[in-house]
Each structure stands twice: as structure tokens, then as C-alpha cells.
């Protein structure tokens with residue numbers, strides 16, 4: 001199963017490489033990993049998406065917890081949560097494709113944030129599946145470039161993953 | 164003297180921190196990046212520096228010191244090749260959860276990343292084989308970082324910590340007020356002490372109902388200083404007890420309740436008991452593949468209780484029913500309390516039928532070997548060593564058949580007496596580890612059992628032993644082969660002995676003598692005891708005992724890789740007997 005795991009880390013040099021190293025050393029799958037400082041500048045928050053059976057995911061969480069720089073580990077997939085990923089996609093938009101792509105962007109509630117005579121840059125935020133669906137919907141051959149942030153997530157409800 | 168508040172340079176801070184940690188010995192080797200620290204070491208006499216002859220040995224010696232004493236081992240190496248040489252020793256300590264702080268010099272901060280002379284990314288190279296590591300870029304962080312390093316190394320599941328210190332951070336001309344924190348609080352690292360009482364209760368309930376219980380104990384009992392609690396638990400419950408290679412001695416091996424080591428070269432009775440047990444109580448052991456054999460066949464009938472301080476050890480290889488995360492000593496104390504409350508007043512030896520079965524397995528005599536051979540059998544050599552030293556010995560080991568024979572034939576009755584590399588299996592560990600042990604206990608009998616292949620991997624340390632007059636006894640079981648490799652080739656490669664013959668061996672007697680030591684060679688069984696007596700009688704000399712043993716002997720029992728615990732090869736001398 002796919003798991004979205006949130007990790008609060010000490011904002012120390014090398015903390016990220018410890019996590020990346022853990023995944024490669026132990027042969028765990030890692031689909032994506034995003035990290036940035038939080039409102040508390042001494043803490044970073046990382047979101048990683050991984051795949052594996054329950055035992056493996058359990059081990060991944062334990063191993064993440066074991067890292068000395070890890071403050072907290074939380075598996076968002078265990079409860080109701082919101083997942084968001086941001087994508088910027090550059091598409092060929094000339095002639096009749098211009099209208100078609102504009103319509104598509106509207107349907108997905110995406111924004112066109114850069115325009116030239118022959119191209120658009122479309123910005124789209126949503127669950128990763130929605131981003132996949134948008135990519136699938138763009139007519140073949142029109143995609144120039146895709147940039148995705150990797151998913152981040154937050155639990156629903158009033159409780160926060162803080163210290 | 165309290166140095167708090169006194170202005171010190173980075174180099175002086177390092178040395179003062181070692182003093183404040185109560186460090187007796189630093190095992191090290193100098194070089195450019197650590198010269199300021201060596202100068203600071205020179206100017207004091209509280210911390211003694213032991214000059215090894217290779218940085219790998221510095222790490223192993225610190226490790227041996229830690230294993231024998233339970234205190235933190237410390238080594239000091241220079242940047243670049245000094246640090247890379249130490250890596251094998253650091254990884255060895257990591258795999259066996261040994262507390263160690265390794266201080267490495269680094270190129271000055273302004274040139275980090277420029278491929279400067281003797282620069283390597285020590286933090287990057289060691290990251291996968293340390294509990295944690297630090298690069299200290301500011302002298303103001305030095306004292307706190309060192310305190311953290313010792314705290315992390317010693318608490319929770321112990322392990323090595325590397326502190327990489329760029330040369331400019333130790334600059335003798337930059338001084339700051341010294342403050343060494345007594346206590347350290349880390350929000351991201353809070354080791355667990357006590358186990359969950361509800362879980363311990365569940366474990367005790369299982370244990371009370373058990374018909375075929377086994378206590379399976381490991382290195383965690385030694386590391387967690389819980390030999391006394393374990394012994395009491397075994398005595399109270401009357402359960403049979405088996406131990407991993409790393410836990411030997413935590414429970415007296417001469418006691419009848421001890422049914423031998425388990426695993427690949429464990430006893431028939433221990434492995435059969437594991438196969439048939441209905442309640443397995445794993446204590447400070449990590450279900451290593453040398454122990455479990457093929458996982459699908461592991462303890463097929465058992466409910467499993469697992470006590471371990473590291474949550475990631477639990478259900479890593481084998482799913483357990485009652486996990487208990489906590490320090491062994493604390494968990495066993497709670498367990499003993501509950502057991503005493505709930506166990507029925509003792510009516511003779513509990514689980515009597517089970518013991519009858521175990522005694523039957525025991526009668527197979529799986530460690531049988533030919534006692535009438537005209538060659539020295541390695542097993543005989545270890546038994547003789549036991550008799551000559553009267554069981555009162557710190558025994559370090561290298562890696563191979565000799566290591567297994569020592570584990571099988573030298574019954575240790577106390578923890579921290581059997582010192583070997585189990586997880587990484589590092590040839591070359593034995594001699595430098597013995598140096599750490601002998602320095603920790605100058606009056607004790609310390610021996611290193613080795614093979615002619617292993618000993619050559621750190622042979623240069625005979626010089627260190629001479630310099631510091633360490634009266635270690637090397638007992639070399641010289642079979643002329645990388646015996647453990649030869650055994651596998653005999654069994655699994657139709658006796659094609661590819662590169663396992665140790666050709667062009669030195670004359671070990673002359674070699675020892677050239678370092679100023681005593682060398683002896685024994686070839687006949689009848690001469691062995693006297694030779695060992697003579698060697699151990701030389702209380703102030705390092706003696707190298709080259710014992711020529713039967714080159715064809717194999718280690719039995721043996722579970723081939725990928726086989727179940729009950730599928731053991733027994734000694735061929737037993738093959739005419741029927742097995743259960």
C-alpha cells in the first residue's frame with residue numbers, strides 16, 4: 001500500500017542525507033520526498049511517500065524514528081488527511097490546442113501562469129492522482145516539461161503534528 | 164580540577180571533555196589534522212594515549228575495552244586515510260552495538276569540499292555504520308557535541324558515534340570559556356527505560372501457561388548489565404536457556420539449565436528446543452539469520468515474547484506476539500516481580516516433560532569429536548585452554564572456525580569475558596581487542612584465540628603490545644587454511660579449495676620473537692597442556708602460542724544457509740547413531 005509519512009526533523013546539516021541514506025541502505029522504496037523548514041526554524045518537516053506491505057512500512061517508520069535527528073514520525077495514511085502536490089506543466093499551445101488546453105485547465109481548476117505564442121505553463125495543485133489525471137488528459141505530444149513537487153500532507157481535525 | 168569557565172582552545176576542550184567523561188585510554192594514531200589535539204594530549208597526564216600501529220586497531224582496541232568494561236571506548240584518528248582505516252573498526256562496533264566515540268580530524272573548514280590534502284567526507288562515509296555522527300564547524304559547539312556523542316553512544320541501544328573535527332576548530336590560539344554540560348536533553352532522542360507493564364503482564368501469562376518454554380538470550384543482556392536478573396529469572400522459572408554467540412556468559416554456561424548456543428553452529432538440543440518450543444522468550448537478541456535459519460521454519464509452534472530496547476529490532480525478521488520495548492534489566496525486574504506474585508508455589512522442577520525431551524537431545528552429544536587423534540584437535544585445544552586458565556579468562560577472538568570452537572568449548576560463567584565480532588565478523592579484531600581488554604584489566608588473564616589467516620590482518624599490533632608491555636597470550640589454532648572458508652568449500656563446492664589455503668605463512672615463533680615477545684609452537688596433543696601452562700605462567704610476557712591443529716576438522720553441528728533449525732549436520736563420527 002501507498003503511505004504518506006510526515007517526519008519532523010531537527011533542522012541540522014545532513015539530516016536529509018540520513019533519511020535518503022536510510023532508504024537506499026535498507027532497500028526501501030521511496031516515491032517522493034519533500035522537505036522544508038517549518039514555522040519553527042529549528043525544525044524541518046519532511047513528507048515522504050513510500051510503498052510496501054504493512055511489515056515493511058512498519059520497519060520504515062521505526063527506522064525513521066531511530067534516526068537521532070528525528071523528532072516525530074506520523075503516518076498520515078492511518079487517518080483522515082489531506083494530500084496536496086503542486087505541478088507546473090509546460091505544454092505546446094498553438095492553434096486549436098490553445099482553446100482545448102485552456103478548457104482542460106478550467107475543468108481541473110488549474111491556472112495558466114505563463115503564456116507565449118506557442119506555449120502555456122499550467123499550475124495545478126491537488127492530490128497526486130488528480131495531477132496524474134491532468135497529465136493523461138493532455139493530448140499526446142503536447143507536453144514539453146513536467147515539474148512536480150512531490151506530495152505533502154496534513155491530518156484533518158484540530159490536532160497538529162508539532163512538538 | 165574544575166575547568167568550567169576556564170579559557171581553552173578547541174584542542175584543549177577535546178582533551179578536557181575526555182577527562183570530564185572519565186576516559187582512561189584513547190587509542191589513536193597521529194596525523195596532520197589532529198596535531199593540535201596531540202599537542203594538548205602531550206601536556207597532560209590524565210588521559211593516557213595508546214599508540215596503535217594501524218587505525219583499524221585503534222577502533223578495535225577501543226571496542227575491546229568497551230566490551231570488557233561496559234564503558235565507552237574512545238579512539239582518535241587523523242583525517243583522510245586515518246578515518247578510512249578506522250571504518251572497519253567502527254562498523255564492527257556498530258553491528259554489535261558497542262558504545263564508542265571516535266574522534267577524527269578533518270581538513271580546516273575553509274577548505275572542506277575542495278579535495279584538500281587528506282580530505283574525505285568522513286561523516287558521509289561513516290553514516291551508514293554509526294549510531295550518529297557530527298561534523299563540528301564551530302569551536303563553541305565542541306563541548307556540547309562531545310557530551311552528546313558520549314550520551315548517544317552509551318544510552319538506549321549503544322553504538323559508535325563519530326565526531327569529525329576540522330583542524331581550525333582545534334586552533335591553539337583561539338580560546339573560549341569551557342563549559343561541559345553535565346546533563347544533556349535532546350528532544351529528538353529519548354531512549355526508553357521501562358517496558359510497558361501491560362505487555363510484561365501478557366508475557367508472564369504466556370510463560371505461566373507454557374509447556375515447552377525456551378529463554379533465548381543475546382548480546383542485549385550483556386550490554387544492558389542484566390546478567391543477575393536473567394539468572395534469577397531462569398532459576399525461578401526453571402526454563403531452559405539458550406544464548407546467541409553475543410550473549411554467551413550472561414548466564415553461566417556450566418549450569419545445567421544452559422542448553423548451549425543456538426543457531427548455525429549451535430547445539431542440537433538448543434536448536435531442537437527452538438524448533439519445538441511453544442513459548443519463546445527472546446531477551447536482548449535480534450533474530451539474526453545465523454540464528455533463525457530459514458525464517459519459514461523458525462520456531463513454527465511458538466508464541467514469541469521479545470524484549471529489546473530498540474523498537475526497530477522487534478518484528479524486523481520474525482513477527483512477534485508480545486513486543487516489550489525497554490532496557491532488559493528494568494523489564495526483567497518487572498517480570499520477576501509479576502512472576503513471583505503469580506506463579507504457583509513451586510512444586511518440583513517445572514515443565515518436567517519438556518526437560519526430559521531436552522535431556523534426550525542432549526544425549527546425542529552433538530559436540531562429539533575424536534579425543535584419541537594423534538593430531539591436536541581444535542576442540543581439544545580450547546578445552547585445554549579452559550582447564551589451564553580454570554575458566555578465569557578474558558578471551559577475545561578472531562573470525563572463523565576457531566571462533567566457533569571457542570564459543571562451543573569454552574564455557575563462560577560471567578558476562579563480558581567472551582569478546583568477539585559477531586555481526587560484522589571482522590578478521591583482525593582479536594588482537595587489538597585484547598589490547599583494550601588487557602589495558603582495562605592489567606592483572607587479568609587475557610588471551611586472543613585466532614587463526615593463521617585472521618592474525619595476519621592486524622599482526623602489526625604486536626609492536627603496540629611490546630611498547631605497552633601487554634602480557635596477552637595469543638592462542639593460534641593453526642590449521643593452515645582459512646578453515647571456515649575451506650569448510651564451506653568442502654560442503655558446498657565439492658572440495659574445490661579455491662584460494663583458502665594460507666600459503667607462505669611466516670614462522671610465527673620467530674615473528675613473535677622479532678617483536679621482542681615469546682613464541683612457542685606445539686604440534687602434539689601430549690605437549691599442549693604443559694605449553695599453555697608455561698605460557699600463562701609468564702605473567703608479564705606476551706606469548707604467541709602457535710598450535711598446529713588438524714587441518715581437516717570441521718565445525719559441527721552446522722545448519723546450512725537456507726535450512727531450518729532442525730536440519731542440522733552432526734559430526735560424522737556420530738552418523739551411525741539414530742537421531743530423533
Ligand SMILES: Cc1cc2nc3c(=O)[nH]c(=O)nc-3n(C[C@H](O)[C@H](O)[C@H](O)COP(=O)(O)OP(=O)(O)OC[C@H]3O[C@@H](n4cnc5c(N)ncnc54)[C@H](O)[C@@H]3O)c2cc1C
Pocket residue numbers: 258259260319320321380381382383384386387388406407408409410424425426427428429446447448449450451453454470471472473476489490491492562563566567584585586587588589647
Ligand atoms: C563465523 C560466524 C558464525 C556465527 N555463527 C553464529 C551461530 O551459530 N549462532 C549465533 O547465535 N550467532 C552466530 N554468529 C553471530 C551472528 O552473526 C550475530 O552476531 C549474533 O547472532 C547476534 O546476536 P544477538 O541476537 O545476541 O544480537 P546483538 O548483535 O548482540 O544485538 C543485541 C540486541 O539487543 C538489543 N539491546 C542492546 N542493549 C539492550 C538493552 N540494554 N536492553 C534491551 N535490549 C538491548 C539490541 O537492540 C539488539 O537487538 C556468527 C558469527 C560469525 C562471524
Ligand SMILES: Cc1ncc(C[n+]2csc(CCOP(=O)(O)OP(=O)(O)O)c2C)c(N)n1
Pocket residue numbers: 561562563564565566588589590591613614615616617618640642644645646647648
Ligand atoms: C576481513 C574479513 N575478510 C574475509 C572474511 C571471510 N572469512 C571468514 S572466516 C575466514 C577464514 C578465517 O581463517 P583463519 O583465521 O585461519 O581461521 P580458521 O577458520 O581457520 O579457524 C574468512 C576468510 C572475514 N570474515 N573477514
Ligand SMILES: [Mg+2]
Pocket residue numbers: 563614615616640641642643644645646
Ligand atoms: Mg586457519
